[in-house]
Amino acid sequence: MTDTFKFELLGTDGKARRGRVHTAHGAINTPAFMPVGTAATVKAMMPESVAETGAEILLGNTYHLMLRPGAERIEKLGGLHKFMNWDKPILTDSGGFQVMSLAQLRKITEDGVRFRSHIDGAYYDLTPESSTEIQRQLDADITMCFDECPALPAPKERVNEAMQLSMRWARRSREAFTHRPGYGQFGIVQGGTEKDLREESVEKLTEIGFEGYAIGGLAVGEGQELMFSTLDFTTPVMPTDKPRYLMGVGKPDDLVGAVARGVDMFDCVLPSRSGRTAEAWTRRGSVNLRNARHKDDPRPLDENCTCPCCKNYSRAYLYHLTKTKEILGLMLLTWHNLHYYQELMAGMRTAIEEETFDKFVVDFHALREQGDI
Numbered sequence: 001m002t003d004t005f006k007f008e009l010l011g012t013d014g015k016a017r018r019g020r021v022h023t024a025h026g027a028i029n030t031p032a033f034m035p036v037g038t039a040a041t042v043k044a045m046m047p048e049s050v051a052e053t054g055a056e057i058l059l060g061n062t063y064h065l066m067l068r069p070g071a072e073r074i075e076k077l078g079g080l081h082k083f084m085n086w087d088k089p090i091l092t093d094s095g096g097f098q099v100m101s102l103a104q105l106r107k108i109t110e111d112g113v114r115f116r117s118h119i120d121g122a123y124y125d126l127t128p129e130s131s132t133e134i135q136r137q138l139d140a141d142i143t144m145c146f147d148e149c150p151a152l153p154a155p156k157e158r159v160n161e162a163m164q165l166s167m168r169w170a171r172r173s174r175e176a177f178t179h180r181p182g183y184g185q186f187g188i189v190q191g192g193t194e195k196d197l198r199e200e201s202v203e204k205l206t207e208i209g210f211e212g213y214a215i216g217g218l219a220v221g222e223g224q225e226l227m228f229s230t231l232d233f234t235t236p237v238m239p240t241d242k243p244r245y246l247m248g249v250g251k252p253d254d255l256v257g258a259v260a261r262g263v264d265m266f267d268c269v270l271p272s273r274s275g276r277t278a279e280a281w282t283r284r285g286s287v288n289l290r291n292a293r294h295k296d297d298p299r300p301l302d303e304n305c306t307c308p309c310c311k312n313y314s315r316a317y318l319y320h321l322t323k324t325k326e327i328l329g330l331m332l333l334t335w336h337n338l339h340y341y342q343e344l345m346a347g348m349r350t351a352i353e354e355e356t357f358d359k360f361v362v363d364f365h366a367l368r369e370q371g372d373i
């Protein structure tokens with residue numbers, strides 16, 4: 001436990017960074033992958049299993065939890081850590097992105113967003129103030145600013161409008177934030193794939209001052225090349241003494257490329273969602289367990305993996321569980337995928353410490369080109 005929120009930069013290898021974030025509920029080694037616990041649970045996983053994969057922080061979500069069961073209810077029950085039995089750090093997103101992707105109707109004004117719940121059709125408002133308050137009620141260690149993430153591709157004028165609005169909302173979010181030892185708030189850089197807009201956004205956020213800075217507005221359909229080129233000119237102008245969090249990313253090769261470009265933290269639904277759609281991620285690429293080629297295969301998913309799924313179960317068994325839609329299939333594949341993601345991050349942390357990150361990247365891609373999985 002710590003009483004002050006801080007980021008230690010422990011080492012670098014090129015633009016790749018090895019660090020540690022200290023929060024009220026514990027420390028997070030970076031580069032870090034944060035599993036997503038949308039409705040106060042990482043689907044198909046017990047919290048102790050999530051901890052066993054090596055995850056040191058989880059994501060929660062303002063949008064989902066304000067609708068059901070309600071932030072007041074969770075606050076009265078002792079906060080999200082107690083509610084979901086996870087005593088390590090929690091980062092909550094501010095809800096704006098989920099409103100745009102999930103809510104039935106929504107209207108953006110200077111004040112905030114009005115939307116209809118995708119659950120019961122009732123109308124709700126989210127503003128920088130209410131989002132920040134909800135995240136406090138959830139007792140999130142890391143609170144995200146309320147922002148607007150435009151879908152790409154979009155005209156530069158639209159991207160600029162969304163960025164300027166998000167910067168005004170960032171100031172309101174900061175003013176609504178309750179400063180407590182060990183708790184931090186991250187600003188979210190916007191600006192699409194436009195160099196000048198990204199630089200202006202970083203400048204405006206650092207002027208306000210946050211405990212960390214996220215790179216938002218990416219992984220929204222722009223593709224990996226444009227995402228990487230945007231990182232190439234965005235991370236160098238971001239503070240070096242604060243964590244950098246790339247939101248919603250990504251596939252294993254996205255993570256490796258983004259760490260190489262100076263990113264410290266990631267979240268993505270992919271490993272857990274794929275676990276439920278019978279897709280397994282391995283160091284040699286992804287495996288679809290619905291494919292009948294696995295029917296008689298006695299081998300584990302990945303001979304080199306030490307997770308409970310690879311230690312004790314064959315592909316034939318995983319194929320059987322998938323075909324029969326057995327719950328154990330969801331559990332084992334989710335566990336494997338989250339374990340693999342944590343192994344990947346641990347491998348990158350070690351490579352940066354040993355200054356062998358370039359070799360790590362070469363080996364990572366070589367294994368995936370060998371195929372035969």
Ligand SMILES: CNc1nc2c(CCNCC3CCCCC3)c3nc(N)[nH]c(=O)c3cc2[nH]1
Binds near residue numbers: 097149249
């Ligand atoms: C997938 N691509 C992507 N995600 C983005 C997200 C969401 C990140 N994941 C949050 C979890 C999602 C599941 C429920 C729990 C929270 C973004 N969020 C914000 N606030 N701003 C973005 O620009 C922003 C941009 C994003 N791009």
